[in-house]
Amino acid sequence: MKANTYKRAAAIAAASALVGSAVVPVAAAPMPTSKKFSDVPATSSHYESILEAQALGIMTGYNDSTFKPDQKLNRGNVAKAFGKYVVAKSGMTLEEYIKEHNISEVKNFADVPDSWADKELVTYSKIVKEAGIFEGSNNQLMASKLMPRDQIAEVLVRAFDFKDKEGNPGIKDTKQSGYAKSIEIIYENGVSNANPYHPLSKTSRGQFASFLVRAYKVSEGLDSKEPLPVRVKSVISPDYALPITVGITPVLPETVKVMLEDGTQTTKAVKWDTSNLMKDEIGTYILTGTVADTDLKASFQVDVREQTYAEPITVYKNEDQNEIRVDIPYLTDSALDLSNYLFNGGPMPAGSKVQLKTGYIIITLGTDQEVTEDFEYTLEFTRNIRNIDGSIVVNNAWAANNGEEPENFTIKGTYGDNVSPTLVSAHYVIPSSDSEITDTLELTFSEEMAPLYFSTQGLDEDRDFDLINILNGITRYNVENVGDDLIFKAGGTQVKISDVDVENGKVYVSIPPMDIEQTSTITIVPEGPNNEALVITDNSVAKNPAVAPATKEITKDNIIVIEPTKPTE
Numbered sequence: 001m002k003a004n005t006y007k008r009a010a011a012i013a014a015a016s017a018l019v020g021s022a023v024v025p026v027a028a029a030p031m032p033t034s035k036k037f038s039d040v041p042a043t044s045s046h047y048e049s050i051l052e053a054q055a056l057g058i059m060t061g062y063n064d065s066t067f068k069p070d071q072k073l074n075r076g077n078v079a080k081a082f083g084k085y086v087v088a089k090s091g092m093t094l095e096e097y098i099k100e101h102n103i104s105e106v107k108n109f110a111d112v113p114d115s116w117a118d119k120e121l122v123t124y125s126k127i128v129k130e131a132g133i134f135e136g137s138n139n140q141l142m143a144s145k146l147m148p149r150d151q152i153a154e155v156l157v158r159a160f161d162f163k164d165k166e167g168n169p170g171i172k173d174t175k176q177s178g179y180a181k182s183i184e185i186i187y188e189n190g191v192s193n194a195n196p197y198h199p200l201s202k203t204s205r206g207q208f209a210s211f212l213v214r215a216y217k218v219s220e221g222l223d224s225k226e227p228l229p230v231r232v233k234s235v236i237s238p239d240y241a242l243p244i245t246v247g248i249t250p251v252l253p254e255t256v257k258v259m260l261e262d263g264t265q266t267t268k269a270v271k272w273d274t275s276n277l278m279k280d281e282i283g284t285y286i287l288t289g290t291v292a293d294t295d296l297k298a299s300f301q302v303d304v305r306e307q308t309y310a311e312p313i314t315v316y317k318n319e320d321q322n323e324i325r326v327d328i329p330y331l332t333d334s335a336l337d338l339s340n341y342l343f344n345g346g347p348m349p350a351g352s353k354v355q356l357k358t359g360y361i362i363i364t365l366g367t368d369q370e371v372t373e374d375f376e377y378t379l380e381f382t383r384n385i386r387n388i389d390g391s392i393v394v395n396n397a398w399a400a401n402n403g404e405e406p407e408n409f410t411i412k413g414t415y416g417d418n419v420s421p422t423l424v425s426a427h428y429v430i431p432s433s434d435s436e437i438t439d440t441l442e443l444t445f446s447e448e449m450a451p452l453y454f455s456t457q458g459l460d461e462d463r464d465f466d467l468i469n470i471l472n473g474i475t476r477y478n479v480e481n482v483g484d485d486l487i488f489k490a491g492g493t494q495v496k497i498s499d500v501d502v503e504n505g506k507v508y509v510s511i512p513p514m515d516i517e518q519t520s521t522i523t524i525v526p527e528g529p530n531n532e533a534l535v536i537t538d539n540s541v542a543k544n545p546a547v548a549p550a551t552k553e554i555t556k557d558n559i560i561v562i563e564p565t566k567p568t569e
Contacts, residue, residue: 037067044069046206052228053209069206076121076143078152078208079134082159083124086131098123106130109141118143133158150177150199152211153192157182160215162189172196190224191215230260232268232294241301242388247280251332251388256291256298268292272300279304317413319541322365324379324411329359330388342380342408349415367418372447374541377415380408416542421445423524426552427560428516429508435561438516441488441509442560445546448505450539485535485548490520505539516556524548 040050050067053059061067087097098104106126108114116122125141128134133155134141156162164181165188174180177199186192191214203211214224222228236257244250252274255267272289282304289298316325334340335356338348343365351366363379383392422445429440488495488511499510509522524536524546537543 037061037065037069039066040069040206044206046210048227049210049213050206052213055228055231059205059209059212067205069204069209071205072146072202073205073208074143075134075141075145075147075151076118076125078147078155078203079128079141079143080121080124082131082133082155083127085159086127086133094123097127101127101130103127103130107139109136110139112141112143131159146202148200149197149203149207150179150183152203152208153182153186153197153199154179156191156211156215157185160219162186162191162215162218164188170195174199176200186211186215189218191218230264232258232291232296233261234259235268235291235294235296235298236265237299241284241303243303243305244279245391246282246304246306248391249279250277250302252287252289252300252302256289258291258294258296268294270298277302277304282306313409315411317411319414320416320543322367322416322418322542324363324365324413325360326363326411327360328387331356331361332386332388334385335361337384340382340384342378342382344377345380365415370419371415371417372419373417374414377413379411379413381410382408414541417447417538417540417544418542419447420544420547421447421449421538422547423550423552425558426522426554427558428554428556429562430516430559431562431564433561436516437513438559439511439513440562441511441522441554442562443507443509443522443552445505445507445538448539449502449507449546450537450543451502452500452535485525487523487525488520489523490514490518495520507536516559520554521551522554523551 037050040047044050046069050059050069054061054067059067087094090097090100092100103123103126106129108122109125109129112122112125114122121143125134125143129136136142162185164185167188169184169187171180171183171187173196174183177183179199183192183197183199187195187197191211213228216222217224217226217228236259238253238256242250242252252272254269256270257265258268259265269292270289271292272287274287277285277287285302285304287300287302289300291298314327316327318324328335333356336354338352338354341348341354341363343349343352349366349369351368353364353366355362355364365377365379386392423443424446425444427442427444428438429442430436430438486497486500486509488497488509490511495511495514497509497511501508501510514520525548536546538546
């Protein structure tokens with residue numbers, strides 16, 4: 001006898017043997033909404049499995065809206081069910097299967113001869129015998145005999161090829177059965193959850209539904225304890241047409257939206273058929289695609305057209321952050337590949353990144369390396385960067401050449417110094433070499449410092465409009481907003497700073513008049529009591545803040561003479 005096993009549980013054609021109507025197994029697919037049965041309460045341990053079995057089409061109810069979950073099954077019912085599963089799983093018609101497997105030559109079960117009145121049982125009993133699912137006892141099928149649970153375990157293992165797993169699950173009552181190993185196997189594989197199993201009890205329709213649904217899930221790689229996914233009701237095809245340039249291979253959407261039976265939306269992968277797309281011929285083409293896990297189709301329009309030209313690009317530069325925004329819609333992931341850009345003719349700075357947004361991209365130039373002064377750069381988009389319709393970015397416009405020789409799209413800008421200035425020295429400023437009194441400190445940094453401005457905070461914009469304009473043009477700093485960014489101590493006692501100024505890249509701090517014989521300190525700190533940002537910055541594009549905290553001691557040896565400026569007559 002040929003012993004075949006069947007590794008996938010798909011949807012068994014059990015319903016045909018149970019209610020007299022054929023049901024073809026279905027491939028693994030999400031579950032549709034099921035109608036409830038009047039005799040299956042939600043409290044039933046088989047409630048979910050019965051609804052799922054109905055949804056999958058492997059068991060159905062009766063015309064009076066009942067399921068009869070407690071009705072017992074006989075061996076003939078189950079033999080027919082598995083026989084029809086075997087045929088449907090083969091993809092053949094019954095006649096083809098009988099001929100292919102020479103079923104007419106299979107020896108009958110002794111109690112199901114060819115002359116038996118139930119011809120359907122005769123045929124399917126031979127099929128399950130030839131497949132090795134039913135062996136019978138002394139070649140007896142005993143079709144009318146109610147089928148106990150241990151025999152159900154045995155045929156499930158044979159039909160679905162479930163494997164024994166390591167360990168002993170410890171089923172309490174298997175010693176009384178000759179099918180103890182099969183009971184353990186279906187328990188280990190999640191097809192049964194009963195311990196004790198009650199192997200000699202008869203099998204009801206409700207129990208059989210649970211067995212079949214769990215076997216289906218396990219064979220499909222699903223969690224037998226989790227509900228089946230909801231079936232896809234319809235496909236929401238893309239509502240836009242994709243324009244492509246003649247000769248360009250389109251970048252098609254990888255997913256489409258779908259509507260589920262429960263009214264929710266999600267996405268599914270789609271495989272498009274492009275056999276009718278003539279990308280070298282101008283025209284409108286409707287593509288169809290197969291939606292994953294369904295037998296549904298999606299549609300998508302592709303318009304092949306001549307190259308369109310001269311759509312200008314808008315560029316925004318935030319150079320103090322080394323950041324550039326470029327407005328170009330529908331760019332592909334080619335824009336994310338840093339090798340598709342040239343920075344001053346070479347690779348992008350280390351640490352650069354590109355973010356692809358809807359309708360624009362953001363390019364942040366890397367600052368992993370130290371840059372001690374601003375420098376001019378040219379950023380080029382190579383022609384490997386493409387729009388979804390296949391157009392390229394050239395001549396400072398996308399999809400543009402206008403008959404001109406294509407040139408790389410370029411952006412010119414200033415790459416900001418990214419090194420913070422350090423405090424190099426601090427001096428008392430005196431008006432002459434014989435002076436003993438100072439009222440100003442000179443702070444020198446490792447690079448030129450940026451001008452500081454009066455704050456206009458608190459001024460009325462209408463009433464004080466002219467004053468605000470004047471103040472905004474003065475390169476002095478309102479000491480009220482210094483906070484504690486600068487701390488000056490003379491003889492260990494903090495002294496109030498009255499003003500701060502920047503001239504020729506150096507910082508000048510106004511203090512109360514004091515003797516230069518006195519040792520003092522000036523300290524830069526990260527922030528003031530109101531969490532102000534550090535306001536002392538270099539004069540680069542990036543306006544890097546001075547390194548803090550930093551302290552310099554000033555003595556009579558640290559002096560510089562700056563003669564007072566004479567007033568202009």
